[in-house]
Every structure is written in structure tokens, then in C-alpha cells.
Amino acid sequence: MGATTTDPPSWGWHGRTLGHRADHPEHGPCWLRLLSVPADTAGGKLWQGTEKAATAFPTVRKPVLHRIYDWNDKTYAYRAELTGYIDEPILSSNPVLHHELALTDSWFATIRTTLKTIAATPTDRTAVRQEWIDRAVPQFTGQPAPQVEHWECAHGDFHAANLTTKATLLDWEGWGSAPRGYDAALLYAYAQLVPPTADRIRSEFTPLLDGPSGRTALLVVCAELLQSASRGDHPDLTPPLRTLVQDALAVRE
Template identity: 50%
Template sequence: MTEAFTRAVNELDATVDGPEVWGWHGRTLSARVLSRMRGQCWLRLMSAPQDKAMGKIWEGNRKAADLFDTSITKPVLYDAVEETKDGHTYRAELSQYVTEPVFSPSPVLSPDTHAPRASWWESLRADLAYVAKTPTDRTAVRQEWADRCVPRFLDLPAPQITEWETAHGDLQPANLTGGTPYLLDWEGFGRAPVGYDPAMLLAYSLLAPDFAARVRETFPVLDTEAGRVAQIVVVTELMQSASRGDHPELVPALHALAADLA
């Protein structure tokens, strides 16, 4: 990864200008760079076995750039390069450098987290409304997955998803900046149950009552039947993730929310 990152930096005519930032399970490597043409930028490298370098995750940021770069608050994608070496393919994406820090270093908010100012929520609500009505052929959630996983992880019948919209797909506090907010990390966007993005943000904020209350206030869809379905889907996803060792501290709150939704 580090060698591929260096090659990408050189090919994009840039120099490294900040510390390495490794992504989830080491699947990505990023850093601030200085581009000769564009100044400060963010360079993100992802890798996959050569025969798996395709599909939703691989193409997500590029397709999101085509749909959203001039319409909502997200980093602009400037350029990308790919190479295949020793059975792996690497994709490096050069994007706008956002000076604002992320809202939280962890997806799960700590109990003492306070809600941002009203303009932050207004911007987020407007951007998600634009995303929701944008047509796409990408899929973030499938009914077949819900049919299989909701009974397994929640011991509940799987709800039938009858209302769909386009979603960011991973709307958690570490993918939002604290000032505007910018919406980061678009590799998983696609069609999902109505209310999916607010449900995801709520689930990750369950340990932070002040923030969670503002999520509910800002997105009244959560109090509808569609929102209930979206929350069941999200809780199932996070329980599945927890079964692999992710964020065990959130599990009791997820169980309590599932009981409320049943």
C-alpha cells in the first residue's frame, strides 16, 4: 500500500504534505498532499484483489462525483489513477482538501457529545433531501439481505421495504465534518429504504442523548412507518457488524432501540 501510494503521488504530480491516515481494517491509505496544479488536496488510495476491483465500492466515489459534486456539500473529486501490480489493483483518488475536522474521530458518539448549531442541521437536511431524489442504479440495501438478516440478528420478522430513495449509505459522525458539514466517503451510496441515512446517524448517536434528540427533531421521517423500517434495517446492519467485533459498546443501545421498534 505504501509503495502504491508513493507511485500515485508521483503520477499525480504531487508531494506528501501530511501524516498517513489508514482506513478501516487497513483497506485504504490517505494523506494530505500538495498538487502542483491544485495546491493542497487529499489523496486516498484503496486496494482490492485484481479480480475484485470493480462494482459498488470501487466505483462509488467516482459516480458520486458525477451526480453530486456541483450540487451538495462534499469534497470535489479532481482526478484518479489506477494500477495493477502483483495481483492487486490500486485506485488513488485526488480530491478537494477539507480543512474542517471530522465531527467525531469515531463513528460512535461519546455520551457527552453536544449537538451542532442549527445551520449545521439545516445544511445536512438540505443535502440529504437532494441526494434522496437523485436517480441512481446503485443499491445500498437489498430486500433479500433484510429477509435473511433481520430474523437472525434481531429475532424479528423482516419488514417489507416498500419506499425507497437514494442514500449516502454510511452517514455516521466520522463521515461528517464539524463546521459545515461536508459529507465524506461516498463509496457505498445507492438505493435504500426511505429514512435510511437519518436512521444510520441516529443509531450511531444512541449513546449521546443531546445529539440523538436533534437527529429525531431534524428528520421527522424517523417517526413514520418508513422510518421505523429504515431503523430496523440499520440496527440489523450494526448488529451484524458488532458480531464481527465492531463497536461492542453500542450493542445494548441497539438492543433497546430494536425492542422499541418491534
């Protein structure tokens, strides 16, 4: 890749990726990320997400993709992605927010523009499937599965650990179609442990979170995060998620 790594490496979620700060003689500060999967499962949505996003969202604030390099040792397949280094603090080190955020009006304005741009982008990629909704919503919320009427393109992993203080959006591996309002609902659900920030998010994204489409997105997101909690992730988020499910149902009724 022509880059020299610096600083300690950083593991991604559940060890799926390994990232490293790097310097490149042409591109300057970079981020080098390595993905690995069994050789017979290479390709697909997560494998191609960063590559596809580079051309699909040219106006959205995100790391610039410089180069991709693939190789295969017949047991594992590897993909190295060299992107521009984002020298901006992230909002949180964890997807689940544990501290209040002092976000400006201009930050929210930029993010609303970003979400509109993403939602208006045609795609054949899928972030959330109706088949999964049909199974997961009853299993993890105890409620009937909604039939999604409005699907739009979504980032798919829209939370404080993937957003910077200057409204740059990171980690594009899972983007694709999802229920309308899905990204806003995800950011809101992950902020439930910090009510002042959660209330601000709800207020700023009212058009996306209110109405039938917004309530559907909230129910789907709650099912997703409760499923994750059942596997041991962010158990402290479970009680407020249960409350959020009931709130959405109360408005619906």
C-alpha cells in the first residue's frame, strides 16, 4: 500500500477488523483497516461497503478512500483499505452514549443534510430486511412485526462512535436500504442512558421519528439492539429500550 503504520493498532467490533494509523508519502496521514473472513465467504455487503460508498456519496463528509488491496491465502481472504485519517474527536468511544453531548445547531444541520443525501441515494444494497423484521420484532419486543411501507438508503450504523464533532461520518461497511428514519432512530436509541441528549436528538429529528414511519423505525431499532443485548452487548441499555418500545406503541395506539 506504500504506507508506514504508526501508533498502536485498534480492533474493531468483536475483532472483525484491525485498524492502524499510517503515513503515506502522497496522501499524508491515513487510516489502514484490515478485514479478514474465511476464504469461501469473501465478498458481499460488509466487504464492499467502504468501496461502494466512495462513489455513492461524493458530497457526504466521510474519509476519502485512497486504495484497496485484496489477497487470499486459501484459508482466509483479506482486504486492506487505505483511507484519509480523520483528525477530529469522535462523539463517544462506545456506540452506547454514557455522557451528555454539547452539540451545536450547525452540527445538527449538517447531519440532517447528510441523512437527506443518504436517504435519496438509490441502492441495491440492504441494511435491514423485512424477513428479519418479521422474526426479530416479535421475538425481542413481544410486538407484532410492522410491515415497512417506506424504504430508504441508510448508513446502517449511525451512532455516536461513528460521528465526529465536525459531523464526519465513519464506518460505511453496512449501508443499504432500511425503514425510513432508521439512522435517526438508531442514534436516538443508543442515547437513551443520557436523557438530555436523547431529548435533543428526538427534537432535532422529529420529522423522521414521529408518525407511522418513525414509530416503525424505532420499533425495528429496539428489536435490533435488544437482540444484541441478548448476546451480551450493552446490557445496561435494555431497560430504556423496553420503555422506548412501549412509548412507541402508546403513540401508535
